[in-house]
Amino acid sequence: MTSLTKKELEIMKVLWEGSELKPAEIQELVPGGVGNAALRSLLLVLLEKGHVQREKRGKAFYYRATTSRAGVFHSMIRQIANVFSGGSPRRLMAQLVENEDLSAEDVKELKRLLSDKEVEK
Amino acid sequence: MTSLTKKELEIMKVLWEGSELKPAEIQELVPGGVGNAALRSLLLVLLEKGHVQREKRGKAFYYRATTSRAGVFHSMIRQIANVFSGGSPRRLMAQLVENEDLSAEDVKELKRLLSDKEVEK
DNA sequence: TTCTATGTGTGGCTTTAGCCACACATAAGG
DNA sequence: CCTTATGTGTGGCTAAAGCCACACATAGAA
Known part of the structure; x- marks a missing residue:
């Protein structure tokens, strides 16, 4: 599972909560704020990494998360555990x-x- | 507290465990592995960010962590909490x-x- | 059908992370 | 004192993160 950068993670957070959204909708929900073009670039990266899928409906692409929130959570926790508690x-x-x-x-x-x-148990 | 990159964190991990070390010593302990020159560049970054101090003894600089392990742990946990559990x-x-x-x-x-x-309590 | 608001694609920019080669310095042993 | 092994400083490289301007496309309203 390819790891996520800070900004990519912010976007995934939105998608995990919002199901199917188009860029303009995502943009307004991204915690840190991001320009429209910048956001779209990041969505393409996430697409390549396999973290999202998209589907055209009307004029726009609608994005949804394909990697699970729980999986990413798990791997982030493991990283922290490696540093702070011997794994x-x-x-x-x-x-x-x-x-x-x-x-x-x-x-x-x-x-x-x-x-x-x-x-x- | 300026945040740490992946590699910087690996170095801090070593310093939190090893107290006072010179670059060559740190180098051998860095989990991911790193070249000597690369390591020293990163140490300078950590110095600027205020995460380490150094002191010359003999020919070499000895580095030690100045930011607490617990503090960094806390802020990393907070970041994760923000994404995965509303803080x-x-x-x-x-x-x-x-x-x-x-x-x-x-x-x-x-x-x-x-x-x-x-x-x- | 024509216009316009809304999306997209492309190309490229700046900054940061991460890394390294090489020249210069010097402590410490012979 | 002279040598050398060990450090340092400098300058600069590549890749990735993050961002954006601008031209083109088109759904849907007028």
Whole structure:
């Protein structure tokens, strides 16, 4: 899975949330902001990399994501884990518990999720 | 805090683990591998960005990290959270619980960590 | 049918990342 | 003192990221 640059990721974020969109629509939703021509260039790159497909409807191309949000998430997490926790997801999560000050409620919720996980095994 | 590129991050990883090192020493430890001259160029960039300091001892400069591992970790996590969980660390962790198949032992350990967190509040 | 607003394709620009060759400097050992 | 192994500084290269101007195309309204 070819990796995504910062700007490409912003675009994928929009597509993961918005299903089928044409450039002008995507443009307005890109978090960092981007010109129309620049956006279209990036869409072509994403097309080549296989991260999106497009289909002509009327005058415009409509784009949709083809690579899964979860897959990209997973590989980004793995990269971070490699640097900060020797590749271990568990140790990564442990560091998150330490560093990202969670509210008492957050902690409760997470414990609940983990318990569910235990049961379904 | 200026952000780090892939290669710069690899170098910082080495420095976070190795305290005071000269280029030749760093070079051998960089995970992805890198030429000596290339490495030194990157060190100068890191110097300008304020991520490292250096001090001459004998013939060589010895480098050490000045930005904290935890700080960089935090900001990288925040970036990922922005894309994948609306900026919320809790939801990020929830996604990790869902996606990163943890062993039964991992789950237990994490619950324990969370319980500790609860107590110390 | 003609016009126009909306899209597209193309070519090319600037900046940054990443890398390296080569000339010069110098600590430290003989 | 002289040599040499080890570092450094400089200048510059290529590839990729990110961006945009402008000419051409055409769906759909008038």
